[in-house]
Amino acid sequence: MGTPEACVDQGYAHSKYVAEKIIERSAAHSPGLKATITIIQSRQISGAEGTSPWSTKEHMLIVVKSCVDFGLMHDGLPTVRWLPVNVAA
Known part of the structure; x- marks a missing residue:
């Protein structure tokens, strides 16, 4: 999603954005995990x-x-x- 502004003014879109950020931050703190994470926006x-x-x-x-x-x-x-x-x- 990139930025919070990319989300439409809707809770569902914001929840997807927050979930992506949680995953990205977790990967940044776990080098072994980073290589196994892929975010797909279906x-x-x-x-x-x-x-x-x-x-x-x-x-x-x-x-x-x-x-x-x-x-x-x-x-x-x-x-x-x-x-x-x-x-x-």
Whole structure:
């Protein structure tokens, strides 16, 4: 996230920023740990590959389903690839 200003005025974004800073500071104080830390900013994580359905209460799924239901999805859109939770882990 870079700076606190990069966060939208929202608690969730700020909590992600704080979590990143905690991880970065922990790594700075533990040289052996630093080499094993990677922070990935994923926009949306889906259910596990092939085994877990995506929660029907997820915001993004509701938006996409609503667009499909109202006929607002256009043909020819590029393929969307979600990050499965088991891959993210």
